[in-house]
Amino acid sequence: MTALQAISPIDGRYHSKTKKLANYFSEEALIKYRVKVEIEYFIALIKHDLPQLKNIDSNIFNQLRAIYQDFSTDDALAVKETEKVTNHDVKAVEYFIKEKFDALGLDESKEFIHFGLTSQDINNTAVPLSLKEALEEVYYPEIQNLIDKLKELAENWKDIPMLARTHGQPASPTRLGKEIEVFVVRIEEQLQILKNTPAAAKFGGATGNFNAHKVAYPDRDWKAFGTTFVEKDLGLKHSFPTTQIEHYDYMAACFDALKRINTILIDLNRDFWSYISIDYFKQKIKEGEIGSSAMPHKVNPIDFENSEGNLGIANAIFEHLSAKLPISRLQRDLTDSTVLRNIGVPIGHTIIGLTSTLKGLNKLLLNESKLHQDLEDNWAVVAEAIQTILRREGYPKPYEALKGLTRTNEKITAVSIADFIETLDVNEDIKKELKVITPQNYTGI
Template structure:
């Protein structure tokens, strides 16, 4: 960690997000560019109709792919040194490859590196690969870990009654598990969409028409060649109709999916913060930690607060990228290039938010006594059930009667039981109401948790 880092992702939080650097750093971008260039060379060598690129031996193919496999910081610095002269990052990667195959058996095909390519042919595929690998290898596993942890909490507390709150006021009881399960179900829906996300690519030249390709080799099915490279070689989805740039619509779709997952996380963080404040959850005390520089007793819900803050930063960036990247003047302007360099930052803050919340979940435990006390003091919540039974029995104005009895009043068990006994109800209904307590008034909450299993 550098104490002079501008971004907290590269400073305070670097240990938590450092694995993302393999996918979203400058080093990663250079590596993925070289990967695309190499696979394009190999693709051309496998097509006899591209006559100026001979077929490669197995050793030559391995030599080319080793440029990617063995890529390290020293190699990346070589590319950056070339860029100081070219002032063009993709051209620097091209010259780097040419330099690496110089004085080898591949030297004769040196001018086939970057053949018929505009920089965006390389960049759009590099970014698609970076996004796909970063999301699938790092973001999704962490998101799944959070969903699993909350699902476990839901299962373990499926039948544990708790007071609900609507508008911040006591409301019909639920269970801790059911309320946790709501978040799990919401996350699972977004998660499945993110898992199925498409990562699209184009490889069609300067303005998307294969102009130079057709002049150079008029009879080659260039769309099929591009599709083979993108889908069969790189595992992406071929976009056949673009300008110079792949229009980034799939990125906007992906970023909106991530934003929805993050916003559900924000909702979860705020609810957990509130439940801790209400005493529903206790935070585990770590002896060596400090909660306040002046108030020794404090144990603060900092993990959920940290998560909430990082959701805000991440979603702000994702929202900007989703709207910015879809707009590019005419066949292309360069605004997407600068914007795309912030993708890793946006995903980094999202990942940090997930990790913080996951840590928070691991450091809380349910306070069953507090939950019970809270319900035992809220007999007024049974007014809903009583007035419904009164409606069933044909009573006049049951809602108004219960409103007069309970609204703004302190209601005890004795008060409620006396009211029920005076009601003209069938014996079975009256017995059921007299046996009802706030803790027992949870409907199907326990059974509903099964929907996440």
């Protein structure tokens, strides 16, 4: 299959942006993570001093770990061939590892691969582990690149006055850098929530009670073993008690957090799209690039539009994942299994969205004269400042006085504001204080 034949644009049109995710969410990656969990579990059993494994020297641990560290596409294909016979993906992994054990001279210990486990002990550790590492190694660096760019723009434009628009109408002036900083803080706060959300895993046998472990070795503390294995060896949070499967509450929280960040980015995309549409920004022109097949003059804000579209798709899937995964009939049904295979899809669309927003930001050229002109055309916005000072001075009905001046169809200018100030029954110092207020300097803190 080529990129031109891919059904999903994640693996087709946008493959260059998402190909790193194959290391975490492809079928080959899932098999590799399963092999890793099985190998680390076997090593943990050796460390747990089971009598039947006491003769295995720890010097072989590196060779065992090489089974998943050196896992190849050919290995994955071998597992899939076995799966055609077993019709069970995790059992195929177990048989693959048993063949590797034969080569290592561990044939007498093969039955301790997958000892006492159900397939969900492997899936419900492999999947959250892959998600955790994908976030750490792909998503967090990408979102940080975007945050860094926004911080750079916020600093560069911190002193640029800008007409604010509430309800789409001219409002009290603000500063361009501050409006960008709003998005920086929003993203960083939600990102912290995401980072504080544990990656949880189920590990406890067929129905979560370590039944098989306890019946085989009744004197061992298998709950403590499971927690140590999941939290110390794999770096996940051990969910206990559970049914046969992880309850996915933390994974749902993770997807909800990702969705909130995407929603903030959609908000950002729409704002910059709007700023471009009112000519606050021009866009860098790339040689040979065409904005419209019919209108040669056009330079469209396509990166912000591309991002908005991809983040919207991502959020729709995140919404389904977080709503569906925590629900399972009785001690388990299989619906979580098929849904979990799709978690790379919204991550992929999210990465595309992040990179598109960053690309759009890097094209921006500030049209400062347009921002200045908009402020000059809207002197009415200083009315708030004037009436507030008049309130301070105890002037009678200052709001009503300014309302009468500004809510007309006549254009309010610097001259009409100055003329109005001269009509006020206040001392000259107050008039001077009022006259220095302009749309450019009435920007707050």
